[in-house]
Amino acid sequence: MINLALGFARELLGRWGLWVLLGGIFTASQVSFDTTLGDANIGPYLAYVSLWPIALLFRCGWLMQKRRAEGWPLEERLRDPRGYRAPLAEFLALLLLMIGGLLLAGLAVLVPGVQSPTGGASLFPVSLQNSADGGWEFDLGGQVPDGGQMLLTLDWSQIDPPQQALAIRNAEGAEVLATAGEILRWPLQKEEAESGKVQLFAPAGTKLRLFRPLVRLEVPQPGGSDLWLLLLRQTLFFLPLMAILLALARFGQVRASLAAWAVFFFGSLAAYHPPTRLGDAGLGWLAKVFLLLKHSLPNVEGLISNGYRFERYSGTTSTGALVVWLAVGVLALLLACKRRAAR
Amino acid sequence: MNPSPSVWLQRCLAIWIALAVAGSLLAGIQPLGQSAGQSAQSWWTARRYQQADADLDLLGLRDLGQQYLHQTGNGTPLHFAIYQIGFAASGPSMNRLPADALDWAKVGAKLAGDSVDKLPAPWEALQTQSHVLVERAFPISADPQDLHVGLRAMEWFLASGGGPNALSRLTSAAYRDFLLLPPSERRTFLLNRMLAESSDESPAQPR
Incomplete structure (x- = not known):
């Protein structure tokens, strides 16, 4: 199976894949972390x-379709009657290439001359959603990562x-002393961070007002030392997708590029x-x-949160959602290994 | 002959792809990898911004600063544009005609006022806006509205203690002193404080 996996990985990479990967990571690190650029x-x-x-996802779809056209499924039936070696080898190859790529990506911040x-x-x-007498209700636009606070x-x-000084409290009775x-700084309670809704109250009859345009949410921004964790999360997001591709192409017997x-x-x-x-999306x-x-679907946005403002949703995926997401992947992989009767 | 299950599945996938493409266009669903394209676009905006800065293209700084804020949520370039347009371009060292200096000051102050609810850290922009209106625009225009808006921005700035990144005990103490005064004397307090400030320091130049 190792040989099958290595062969699939070699074919996935092709002649230029490794150079494209290295060049891509070098360029990405330069435009992201270079001290001037x-x-x-x-x-x-x-x-x-x-x-x-x-x-890799699209390349895998293309390659599986090519192999199918070349008659590989028939060969597999003859060589492996139980039918789990080829799909597992393909998954292993994808896993190896993904982890290899992400390891290289993780090393980029260690290169001298880049600014971590x-x-x-x-x-x-x-x-601000509502403002009643002495109370304010805020909509933070979804779940907030740990350590978030309102300013x-x-x-x-x-x-x-x-x-x-006056005490500001929320509906559950938590209090923070505000000073003129x-x-x-209002540290978000667990429920507030999860729901993204905050309701705060000033002492009744005090005429304490809020400068509405100045309300901000502060979220911790991961630094260079968190890069490995963030890359691991990305890998965990993509693994079940790869397994689903294999399941659709093998068990579903559909065109692999369409499945991709x-x-x-x-x-x-x-x-x-x-x-x-809903009105925001013009839909x-x-x-x-x-x-x-x-x-x-399980809430896995926190795994793949990237680009500018990525910290707003990074790490918001709960362990339960992650387990469900990975279980979907395992199920898909099992399906991919299940052989259907030949037509 | 009935189509096989895999043909049905293939049709379902084709419909799903068509729906998802429509969803990307109409419902704002971002395809995977789109943020990489947006990041590259923002990087290019930052390079154009640097070029506009080197060329002293003030309106270019404004437009690209706004664009960069929209793309990345980073307000530092826009705040720098506000400072350059409102405070630096209308200053005495530029030797502009009064009407010209007033124009630049007004453009900078309006830009600051319009950006307060969008900038991630609006407190510094408020400080800049107040100095632009009180020190640059009002002496030329003598428009009480300029003074009013400028002092109001300074009041908001003092109430924040200088913002979370530049929290200053002196600023917080000044706001508490301001509160102890009767309402009729508060404007004078703000004005005196700004005039005293401007003799030894200008609003912090963002970079």
Whole structure:
């Protein structure tokens, strides 16, 4: 099986694959981390690196279709009556190439001359949903990663007699002391971070106001030292997609290149972050169908979050969702190994 | 003859792909890998911004700063554009005619005002806006509205203590002193504070 896997991997790489990978990673690291050309943000680098598994997905679809046309399935039946060696070898080859590519990508920040991002915090504007007397309700636009907090700039000028500090609380009774002339930092409670909804109350009758345009959400930004973890998450996102491709092409017996496109869009749906308000997407029934489909999938956006502002959703995937996602992959791999009667 | 299950599956996949393409176009679903294209586009915007800076193309800085903010959520280039247009371009060292300097100051102040709710860190832009309006625009235009908006921006800036990244005890203390004054004296307090500030420091130049 190892020989089969290595042969498949060699054919997947082709003559130029390795050079394309090395050149791509070098270019991506330069435009992301170079001291003059890059912007020291890990998100764009992750986005460039994610092209590698996507390319593998399509290349695998093309190669499987080519092999089918060459009569490989018949050969496999003769050589391996139980039918699990070839699909497992193909999966192993994909796994090897993905991990190899991501290992190279992880080494890029260690190259002398590149500027490893140091992390820090990113700020995001927040919309105020409702404002009643002494209370504010915020919509953070979905789940927030651990360590997220809200920054509120308060207007104390209407309070008579003037006050220096007041306690702000939420519906569950958690309190933070706000001081005049300082930004109020509200650490998000577990439920608030999960739901993305926050309701805060000022003491009744105090006329404490909020400078609405200045409300921000602060989210920790991963630095260079977190790159390996982020790359591992990307790998975990793509592995089940590869298994689904194998299942569709082998058990489903459909054209593998068509299956690759279907899996690609399935992955896009899994990575899709729905807009806070449906009106944002200019849609209708189609968006509702996709939203319904999206909500029936485990929440794995946090695995594949990349590009600028990636930290907003990075790491929001729960262990339960990850287990379900990987279980889908295992199931697909089992299906790929199951041989159907020849037609 | 009935089509086989795999033919049915193939048809279903084709329909799914068609729907997904329509979803990408209409429902805002981003295909995998699109963020790589967007990142490359933003990188190119940053290079054009650097060129505009080197060419002293102020309106180019404004447009590209806005574009970069929209693409990446990073507001530093736009804040730098606000500073360059509103404060630096209208300053005495540029030797502009008063009407010309006023125009630039107004453009910078409007840009700052329009960007406050979009910038990730709007507090510095508020400080810049207040200095532009009070120190650059108002002495030429004598328009009370300029003074009012400028002082209001300074009040918001003081209320934030300088923002989370530049929290200053002096700024927080100044806001508490401001609150202790009767409403009729607050404007004068803000004005005096800004005039005292401008004699020894200008708004922090972003970079």
